[in-house]
Amino acid sequence: MRRKETLRALLHDLSGYLPLVLLSLGLAALSVASLLYLPILTGNAVDLIIGRDHVDFDELFAILRRMGVTIIAAALFQWLQNVCNNRITYGVVRSMRANVYRKLMSLPLSYADTHAHGDLVSRQISDIDQLADGLLMGFTQLFSGALTIAGTLFFMFREYAWIALVVVILTPLSMVTARFISRYSYRMFTLQSEARGAQTALIHEMITHQKVVQAFGQEEKVQARFDGMNEKVEQYSLKAVFASSLTNPTTRFVNYLVYAAVAVAGAILVIKNPTFTAGSLTAFLAYANQYTKPFNEISGVLTELQNAFACAARVYELLGEQNETENALSPSERTPFDGRVAFENVSFSYVPEQKLIEDLNLPVTPGQRVAIVGPTGSGKTTLINLLMRFYEVDHGDIKVSGRSIYVMPRKEVRSGFGMVLQETWLRHGTIRDNIAFGKPDATEEEIIHAAKEAHAHSFIRRLPQGYDTVIGEDGGTLSEGQKQLLCIARVMLILPPMLILDEATSSIDTRTELAVQDAFLKMMEGHTSFIVAHRLSTIRSADIILVMRDGHIVEQGSHAELLAKRGFYAALYESQFG
């Protein structure tokens, strides 16, 4: 995404906060003005303290009182401005995160399937975090910095234009050095972040699979690789940090030059020009100090903003991805699902060059139990992806209850199916939450009943906190089979009109599998169901078995019919039981 577009998108997001932004600007102006007024007062006060017995205490007290009021006002404005800035920044960040999350929910599944999850998560979390830091710093320091520069310039020119000119002439010096340094440090930072990226990848991989590392006793070798990278990161990072830290001393040096010039020029002026007092010199020196400081800050803020911009661009790029289009044409009739499903001339491929499913026809009558078998890559799971509208067909149509699924809202299609996949996804939460995922208002009895049906109840009961046991991120110490049982309980609870089991029992022992199948059979009595499996024992009792090969249905029929055919299915069967 281009810089300009990023800026436009960011401004658009900020536009909702326009009143707050204006308020913050106003507050910044007020606090800067009062802060700039202080040196004048101090200068005046100094002028009252001339020498022995030459101090006007009444005047001094009056000035001090004015100072007190100004300070409190300045502090208050500053605080309010900060509160405003926090509100704007964190508000923008909050809605941005919500947008990203909604985006992830409405992007086609192919997006999540083809993009690295770690990268997407880091956009949502660290990139937005960096953006927040940048915005906050920008708001607080850029505004007041610019205002301070303008204000000090104004006061200085008002006081005495020649000295002000000296100051203005010297400033570019500070900016040029800052620029020079930042260019070098930017290069170092890039090198550093590359090295760090490589190291992060290693940490990610090795910690995730730490058990494998330990199983093969590779700790030392992995550590050596890590140390090598670590050293590189340290080198670059030293250079980068040092280079960036040079900005401060060097610009400070330039600032002192300005300060010295003002002191000398001012002092000479006091001698030559009686209207210019020591008090004005004090004020001038204070201004010179305040004038140069924001330059330091602004150069810092600009690098920070650059970084924030880069991060924002990554976020907006994600937000700009095309949503899944909803082309529901007919108003949702919400007719109950009667169990009919039909694939009509369906063609589909994930990548255009590689045809996967071609011209597939498959009528399913209500209540049929359809089993799909075939070698890996034959397109079994793809059929499920199409049926659930996770992916869309390239040609042809799929009809449920006689209506095309492409004229229904996706949700309506999906409400017709309960699904259990081979890949067990459980969320970080209690067992109860996980089973009730599809029906959050389920009662305790319903949950336990579903768990019993899925034959998960006995192992759940033995967990430390039973149904309240929290499952860790990757399912913790649950075995693959136990996770599958939980996924099955999850579906048992919602009693779907139609059922899809995609290798749903592959890690469950065959005895439990038979029992679970019985439960499914009872539950799905008269309902249509689809079963994908490579374990042939799993699908033997299906009404119709589809044998898939290279995207085509090569054989179909009941178990006995297919065996009698002595074709591909029979060969598969022999290899398993022969």
Place this chain on the structure above:
Amino acid sequence: MLEAVFELFVPLVVASIIDRGIADQDVSFILSRGGILFLLALAGMGWAITAQYFAAKAATGFASRLRQALFSHVQSLSFADLDRIGTSTLITRATSDILKTQNAVNLFLRLFLRSPFIVGGAVIMAFLVDPKTAVVFVVVIPLLFVVVFLFMRLTAPLYQKVQEKLDDLTLATKEALGGGRVIRAFRREETEEEAFAKKNEEHYRLQLLAGRISSLTNPVTLVIVNAGTMAILWIGGWQVNDGVMTQGQVVALVNYMAQILVELVKLANLIVTLAKGMASANRVADVLAIVPSQEKEGISDTGVAQETGDAKVAFSHVSFRYPDAAEDTLTDIDFCANAGETIGIIGGTGAGKSTVAQLIPRFYDATGGRILVDGKNALSFPLAALRRKVGVVPQHAVLFQGTIRENLLFGNEEATDEELWEALSIAQAAEFVRQKEGGLDFAVAEGGANLSGGQRQRLTIARALARKPEILILDDAMSALDFATEAALRKSLAALTPQPVTFLVSQRISSLTGADRILVLDDGALIAQGSHEALLASCSLYREICESQMEEPKGGDLP
């Protein structure tokens, strides 16, 4: 630090410009003082750069040591520790938390190597100018430090909470990606969005709260310092009136106060970074404080009578309970495996099959009974030596980013290409590896994403074989292979010389029929062991398992 000293001379010089230069109308004096100012600035810069260099070196060096310490600490954690902590939080801590700590340390060094000296120096100089007025500093400065410290104490825990809420958001986002299909299938998009919005809102509120408090720091220091300035002007006024001080000296004191303000404002601006850094440092320290729950060096064998004969691996009344679990996963397991034998392990879901396999290389330590390897207590081996004997193929086929060769060498660094090819051909993987572009040099993507499930499994088997293990453990490691490939693999495994003790965990009876002995587990107990035929005759559970996999319930008319 020296830089600070130079900086502190500046107000003095300016004071002398005002007092002597202006009073005596001495232009050349003013110019010479200007020259001194310039030299002071130059020297200050020189010292500052040196100081920054050392600060940068210290901070990056510190972070680098810390990362190294954390990483090697993670490597020393046992499986039980890893289960308990969770890998994803370890990753966050090893990366972003250490980065935040590094930033904080760097800032801390930069500032604290400077600020206290500026502040302290300013006080000393003030006392040199006029002790009476300088009392103001003695009041103001401790007050400021108390304020800054208080804000740090107040906000650091808040930022830790903010960080924890951010962890929640991370997890929610991860789940939205990983659970995409399930969430959509159950039509939970909206409720998930609401749940996320709630967490997002909590994060927002905490951030606002923390922000509101930490942004008070700056205005409060501003008020205190300026109150100090006012006090200086007032007291200074009296002093000047009494002839103790000059006008220029008052200006100098005001300047010192201003310098203190500048330093403290910088500190206040960075307080957020420091507070965040402290929160992160705590999280890193938490991990480092974990004592690995497993002894890496072997303990001396207690010398129990060794009645195991020539058994390679023997379990003697072994029981095991996962940490925090309510019940034992394994109870009283007793068996032995002799050299060259193949032991099958079968049983229901959650019966403890994998757990038995994982106890042998001591991924977990048995909580009761003893495990003997080569007749010696497994606990008496150093972990590395014990695991060197064992080749494990886990249920989950994990490959690393890198070439196929690198992945295989993971099992045995010294293996030659020839040996690798041999391992591949035993694992029935040689053919597809040969077809891959580059053969052994084919680049495996992260998590093995560019290989099929069956290919991944065969490579993990080859990796274990490349070790030439004395004990080979296949934990349901052939589930993604079709039956013909599996049969060929089993045949070539049986032909291995020397024949390792092989443990085969499987659901499929057909995979186990060739085993010398099959262990039947039920609910953590070893209820029977023997050959396929013997078990068919004696063990009803085994028979049931068999029948559930046969075509006809009675095994009837199958050949």
